[in-house]
Amino acid sequence: MDQGNKMQEIGIEKVTVNMGVGANPDEMHSAQKIIEKITGKKAIQTKCKIRLPKWNLRPGLPIGLKVTLRDNDAAAFLLRALSAKDNRLSSRNFDNNGNFGFGIKEYIDLPEVRYDPSLGVRGFDVLVTLHRAGYRVKRRKRKPAKIGKNHVIKKQEAIVFVQKKFGVVVE
Numbered sequence: 001m002d003q004g005n006k007m008q009e010i011g012i013e014k015v016t017v018n019m020g021v022g023a024n025p026d027e028m029h030s031a032q033k034i035i036e037k038i039t040g041k042k043a044i045q046t047k048c049k050i051r052l053p054k055w056n057l058r059p060g061l062p063i064g065l066k067v068t069l070r071d072n073d074a075a076a077f078l079l080r081a082l083s084a085k086d087n088r089l090s091s092r093n094f095d096n097n098g099n100f101g102f103g104i105k106e107y108i109d110l111p112e113v114r115y116d117p118s119l120g121v122r123g124f125d126v127l128v129t130l131h132r133a134g135y136r137v138k139r140r141k142r143k144p145a146k147i148g149k150n151h152v153i154k155k156q157e158a159i160v161f162v163q164k165k166f167g168v169v170v171e
Contacts, residue, residue, distance in 0.1 A: 010161045013131035015074040019124040020064045030119045039067045081126045084109040088169050098153025101127040
């Protein structure tokens with residue numbers, strides 16, 4: 001990677017905090033309070049897309065929550081979430097497109113978050129999407145195009161970015 005080339009610089013596009021809950025409305029309410037408490041943003045419900053009769057799931061049934069963080073909010077939350085993992089990730093947490101994700105078993109592992117007995121203890125997933133300048137071409141409305149193979153973020157480049165930017169040890 002050329003240090004002077006602005007187009008090769010990697011950045012965080014978004015951080016998605018995801019919590020699977022199930023179909024129980026009481027658990028959904030407490031999980032929504034937890035996810036809004038740890039992120040400071042309003043959560044939206046994710047709905048079931050397939051039918052699973054054994055689990056009493058049907059399309060359109062709310063089964064989870066998510067919050068999408070961008071810009072400074074994303075970086076600040078990611079720092080807190082990585083500290084809950086002791087700044088350690090496995091190389092298996094990274095995909096071949098440079099994105100990565102990890103799970104946190106209990107929300108009270110985050111620094112400065114206190115346990116609330118009325119909410120219980122829940123875990124959540126943190127998914128990070130990385131991007132480079134020029135990635136807009138795949139999402140634009142007029143004449144969308146593929147990202148060139150030399151411009152796609154590779155797994156090793158994402159690992160180096162996370163190590164330098166956040167001081168994470170990748171095993």
